[in-house]
Amino acid sequence: LNESKNPFDNVPDNVRMPAGFRFTGIKCGIKASGKPDLSLVVCDQPVSAAAVTTRNKVVAAPVILCRERTPSATIRGVVTVSGNANACTGERGAQDAAAMAQQVAEKIGCNPTDVLVMSTGVIGKFLPMPKVQAGIHQAFESLGSETTDFLAAAEAIRTTDAYRKVTFNEIELDGTTYRIAGMCKGAGMIAPNMATFLSVFLTDAPLEADAVAAMLKKVVKLSFNRCSVDGHTSTNDTCLLLASGLGRPGAKKLSSAATEKFTEAMTETAINLAKCLVADGEGAIHYMALEVIGAANDDEAELVAKTVAASPLVKSALSGNDPNWGRIVSAAGYCDATIEPAVMSLKICGIEIYRDGTPLEFDAKTVSNAMKAQVEVPIELRIGRGSGKATYWASDLTVDYVKFNSEYTT
């Protein structure tokens, strides 16, 4: 199972999938490469489901459909195509997304509004519907509930991703072990021939639809909304959480204390996928784990982190293993948070190089070598104003990113 080059993709030998779901990934012919491009999740019974979607005002047809249909207590399936975003495709795009759900619903024998749809890939092209329809038909032939089936589903949502992105977790609550399985895709944030972020989490914990919605919002805020590859928000970003409750058939819904514990486990799980995203950022060599501490409050810490993480100068320095503190401190200075240089301090790879507004003597070569040795480069920026904190993960900016995104293809 561990054939992936992803440093985070450790599929445990004995991992078990959440109860109540079947999955598959197949090739339907959207991608010229012939790689898998249709992913299907089917729920054995109606499940609680919620979605968090892009904040872009230019949204793809399937995003609108997911927004209209969640949160819901009666979701039965999710169908995803990769290689075509079905974005900027107007009325026809909306009809195509609805037709995909309709076909899946007929196969399952449920209401079309109980099926969710996602897509990712080229913007502004219509879906090749005959291929998609034949694909959906074929996908129902190969559904399974094994780990390999889940991995096949994760494989089929990839676009420019160098590897599939999956994560698994377990949590014991009230004497029952509930399972979480997550998949996502995303490398650059958007564009023709490229990316977008999509993610699906499945769990067999018993949660009501509203609880799933509230939880997913919290989880996304601390994981996927704390990642930066290129800062370009996609038209298609969608994250789904489906909870079957079948981890313990007949179990009551989780108590609020148990829900809180479950939210923590979900957050940890989502952070694993968030790290996969930035590690696999287009052209990325490595990424920073940027911890902002001592801000006036958590919101300001997040703003500082987001600004530093988005600076092309900071990201270029990271790719060259340059402990360039001036770029980090000055990026913090141009965001809207309360910043006072005289009380700021900075550590890179645990080595303090700037304290209370003054540069410290440090061996640049040692810090540079430490940066070079890590996939995840830890940077700690202390603001010196309060107790607000935020962690952010951001890929570096490399020559390969620019090459990849500037090559004009006719």
Add this chain to the structure above:
Amino acid sequence: LNESKNPFDNVPDNVRMPAGFRFTGIKCGIKASGKPDLSLVVCDQPVSAAAVTTRNKVVAAPVILCRERTPSATIRGVVTVSGNANACTGERGAQDAAAMAQQVAEKIGCNPTDVLVMSTGVIGKFLPMPKVQAGIHQAFESLGSETTDFLAAAEAIRTTDAYRKVTFNEIELDGTTYRIAGMCKGAGMIAPNMATFLSVFLTDAPLEADAVAAMLKKVVKLSFNRCSVDGHTSTNDTCLLLASGLGRPGAKKLSSAATEKFTEAMTETAINLAKCLVADGEGAIHYMALEVIGAANDDEAELVAKTVAASPLVKSALSGNDPNWGRIVSAAGYCDATIEPAVMSLKICGIEIYRDGTPLEFDAKTVSNAMKAQVEVPIELRIGRGSGKATYWASDLTVDYVKFNSEYTT
């Protein structure tokens, strides 16, 4: 005079400098390269002056000094060093900036607070004051009021700029021809071994200090604040406008109608320098002139333009001459302006490729060739909401930008 490789650097043969100023640029030894690094402007009489400075909260010592000393009706000189930003240098940096002003004031025989100071270059290093002091002494020996003296002053404020950046303009008001001469520097926005934006405009028009301050604010908003290389706001950004009134000795201050005309001429002049900045952006091959029209209001148009201009995906596509409309439209979609895809349209190099939310058939090769042929690539984005408009100039993102900013130097 026209030895520069700058496409905008046309120094007219018969250009005349504004009356009332002398200038020079010399080598004082801050730069290891041995290139000119000290620039001096001296005013024959006290002049009206104003400054617009960086919005970064981490500011260099000379920026604080300029803020404290302007607007003013009694400025007598501006001294600038390049190769060292005097930023993040604490109390000692403040003393060094003050000492530079003090020395210039002694030479002129004026109050130290009537001298302004700028610096640009490495962050976090103290100025080599003996070299700077010897340089100031030397500079006073070579002051002159000829075009070549002005060009020498412009040369000495460069850091990573590929060429000097100057512009000249004339405007006739109330029967008198007033002159404007401007210089600026800037390629990347900031960093050790690099950049920052600095600019000085000199004019012999008669303007009061408050009028200069109000005018400069308007001018900067429509020129330098509409440029984007990498979006990283510097610790040292400073733009100065000095008005001697000596274009017509004894002239009354300009009327408000004349001031308005003068502001237009100043804006045009500053836009010329703004274009130089993005044309010479680190690694830049060419730049976009992005015109956003039909936004709900001018502020929203500016926000859309700023967001599109900062997207690494849009900038990468530009460097590859890729008419990638999906990236432009979706970047507009993720800013906070009122955006409705169904009424948006887009032209690149005058060719409409997206209309009312629908992609048009177009010959990608023709548009790509048109992009390739231009230093300034015109992009027109129509929002379809009102009459708000804004123009923005942004360099492309190239492999060379990343190479330049990621190479680790010991």
